[in-house]
Amino acid sequence: MTYAEITGWGKALPPIVLSNSDLERIVDTNDDWITSRTGMKERRISHVEVSELSTVAAAQALAAAGLEPGDVDLLITATCTPETIIPPTSAVVQSKLGLNRAGAFDLNANCSGFVYGMVVASDMIKSGSVKRVLLVGAEKLSYIVDYTDRTTCVLFGDAAGAAVLEATDEPVGVLASELGVDGDAAPFLCVPQFGTLGGPGPRDPEHASLYMEGQEVFRRAVTKMGEASVNVVGAAGWSLDDVDLLIPHQANLRIIDATARRLGIESSKVFVNVHAYGNTSAATVPVALTEALESGRVTPGAHLVFAAFGGGLTWAAAAVRWGNRVEPLATSDMRVPDTDKTVWDVLEPNFEFFGRGGDRE
């Protein structure tokens, strides 16, 4: 039988930081509220487009797997903030990386996108239709966040992460998965008129930003991430005690803690970096996976649980048995470019569009 091993991993983080104290200067909020309600301290704001973040993360993942661009059969880019609708961001990344043999498409399952992509990639490899998949999760959420709305703007950031999945005979990779969606609850987390619903002409600022009813989303996220995680552990034939590390979507520390409680695992078995990057939607899971590997939290043969929740409202979970290698075979020289711009320089077009709050000087 064929399985799909994760053999490469990488991340791309824009250098510009938006801290809680920066946010205090533009909306009526404070570090105590943000930290106690979300666990977040900082997030990154990108001065480059999603394809560039994606390309850097993907190049790192390819190097970690010891592969050349021509080895890749398929590129999937999970994003809800593509830089264009036509072409898909995957086509831009394919060109930048020179993936000269690959098919490529974008996948939009909002914050669950990367875990959805893991399942799609893994099942395509298991079916024999492809051997090597490059999977990216990348977002520039600062494009759809209204920085006058304190109920959303403190939560989100920009980033990309990537993984390589390869065919193997070893029983590793995604052993069980669950994908779900509750479209009835979609209005609780949406950009109401971004797309054809907005009609022809320029975007209407009032309906082009992220709208969220936080408590409604929170409640469902806790329930579904917890249930799906327990389900995939059972479906993989593991007991809850077998789980070595939970790598959850990083939307809120309280949601992560509740998911861990549901799995009955202690905090030492949960990977958390929400304090550093906030919620970067489809990018949180691959960035977390990469940092879990970098910090030695993934051991050979480890039993991992991935769980995510997001707009749709979608959710996804996967039970993944890690292979033997936890070190990258190589690293790429590709980096997100430096910039002299400040966070306010980069956010200025956003402020001009959605409005500006506070006195940030």
Ligand SMILES: CC(C)(COP(=O)(O)OP(=O)(O)OC[C@H]1O[C@@H](n2cnc3c(N)ncnc32)[C@H](O)[C@@H]1OP(=O)(O)O)[C@@H](O)C(=O)NCCC(=O)NCCS
């Ligand atoms: C958004 C979230 C952090 C809010 O936390 P909460 O404990 O539910 O807070 P509430 O929405 O009940 O708001 C409590 C109070 O804080 C206020 N508040 C909201 N945002 C605030 C901010 N940034 N700073 C200070 N106060 C804020 C509210 O106005 C409210 O005030 P009121 O009681 O006077 O009306 C939380 O609901 C959440 O994380 N939801 C899920 C979000 C998510 O994961 N989204 C993406 C899914 S992928």
